[in-house]
Amino acid sequence: MKAHGYATHSPTGELEPFQFERREPRPEDVEIDILYCGICHSDIHTARNEWGWTHYPFVPGHEIVGRVSAVGDKVSKYKVGDLVGVGCMVDSCRHCQSCDDGLEQYCDNGWTGTYDGEDKIGGTPHKTTFGGYSDRITVDERFVLRIPDNLDPAAAAPLLCAGITTYSPLKNWKVGVGQKVGVIGLGGLGHMGVKFAHAMGAHVVMITTSPEKGEDAKKLGADEVLLSKDAEAMEAAQNSFDFLLNTIPVGHDVDPYMGLLKRDGTMVIVGSVEPLTRVNGIPFIFRRRSMAGSLIGGLPETQEMLDFCGEHDITCDIEMVNMKDVNTAYDRTVKGDVKYRFVIDMATLKDN
Numbered sequence: 001m002k003a004h005g006y007a008t009h010s011p012t013g014e015l016e017p018f019q020f021e022r023r024e025p026r027p028e029d030v031e032i033d034i035l036y037c038g039i040c041h042s043d044i045h046t047a048r049n050e051w052g053w054t055h056y057p058f059v060p061g062h063e064i065v066g067r068v069s070a071v072g073d074k075v076s077k078y079k080v081g082d083l084v085g086v087g088c089m090v091d092s093c094r095h096c097q098s099c100d101d102g103l104e105q106y107c108d109n110g111w112t113g114t115y116d117g118e119d120k121i122g123g124t125p126h127k128t129t130f131g132g133y134s135d136r137i138t139v140d141e142r143f144v145l146r147i148p149d150n151l152d153p154a155a156a157a158p159l160l161c162a163g164i165t166t167y168s169p170l171k172n173w174k175v176g177v178g179q180k181v182g183v184i185g186l187g188g189l190g191h192m193g194v195k196f197a198h199a200m201g202a203h204v205v206m207i208t209t210s211p212e213k214g215e216d217a218k219k220l221g222a223d224e225v226l227l228s229k230d231a232e233a234m235e236a237a238q239n240s241f242d243f244l245l246n247t248i249p250v251g252h253d254v255d256p257y258m259g260l261l262k263r264d265g266t267m268v269i270v271g272s273v274e275p276l277t278r279v280n281g282i283p284f285i286f287r288r289r290s291m292a293g294s295l296i297g298g299l300p301e302t303q304e305m306l307d308f309c310g311e312h313d314i315t316c317d318i319e320m321v322n323m324k325d326v327n328t329a330y331d332r333t334v335k336g337d338v339k340y341r342f343v344i345d346m347a348t349l350k351d352n
């Protein structure tokens with residue numbers, strides 16, 4: 001089955017039109033006409049081989065929203081016309097403890113990424129999976145999610161990665177009413193962290209270097225702003241937070257933040273896959289504080305997050321782009337020049 005999309009062919013190449021094959025639907029597969037796809041920072045890192053594992057040609061995109069165009073005989077959850085989403089995973093081993101627990105993102109045998117993953121199902125000439133910057137995709141129904149009808153489908157697309165990445169740790173560490181929660185960094189992840197923590201009833205503090213971003217965060221639901229470059233304010237905020245969601249996308253010193261936590265408080269890293277520096281033992285030992293990490297979310301929790309968004313009317317703040325402008329959107333994303341996520345209007349793919 002022919003598919004059209006955009007691919008890059010080398011770390012320095014631009015994304016350009018590309019034709020490839022998708023597998024014909026198996027009995028358990030859902031075929032989706034893609035309407036929108038978000039641009040995640042991971043797309044850019046992978047397109048430019050910044051993590052060193054990219055296979056080319058590479059079709060990015062793991063924040064996919066579309067309509068079901070066909071279903072296999074054994075598909076029970078979806079029918080033609082349903083509004084659905086696909087996030088970062090399209091397969092996993094399905095028999096390890098993590099898969100049994102619905103935590104496929106921690107699969108012991110390695111899950112299959114929606115893009116640049118080793119395609120273990122096959123049915124095409126390609127060895128790796130191709131992502132959502134394309135007109136269609138075929139996915140096992142277990143890895144397909146339902147998008148609530150009341151949500152704007154374009155603004156819902158980034159929920160599939162940026163949304164679940166921030167929702168999952170807030171739920172796992174039981175953030176809620178009566179707690180003071182800090183969200184560190186205001187980008188694609190941080191803006192969702194603020195919205196979720198606010199909707200869960202916490203007192204939300206935006207922790208940022210930029211006063212302008214602080215003002216923006218208040219419009220998204222933050223109750224307060226803490227400027228991390230203001231030494232006096234940082235000192236006054238010591239030992240006051242129950243939980244910190246750290247969305248900084250690069251390696252950084254964690255010491256200045258650990259002291260903000262109360263006894264038994266936890267800071268969760270969701271943004272940086274680079275080495276973290278200055279991890280001093282003292283803040284951990286003296287108040288039994290913890291630092292942890294969290295990766296996206298499993299299928300059941302991702303559906304729970306989407307339903308939560310439906311109930312609370314939460315979507316991402318987006319800027320829509322045409323497919324042909326994706327390279328410019330990449331450059332602007334790297335500069336942090338987007339509030340807060342680009343989403344590609346896939347109807348513009350045919351203009352090329």
Ligand SMILES: [Zn+2]
Nearest residue numbers: 040042161162
């Ligand atoms: Zn992502």
Ligand SMILES: [Zn+2]
Nearest residue numbers: 093096099107
């Ligand atoms: Zn598994």
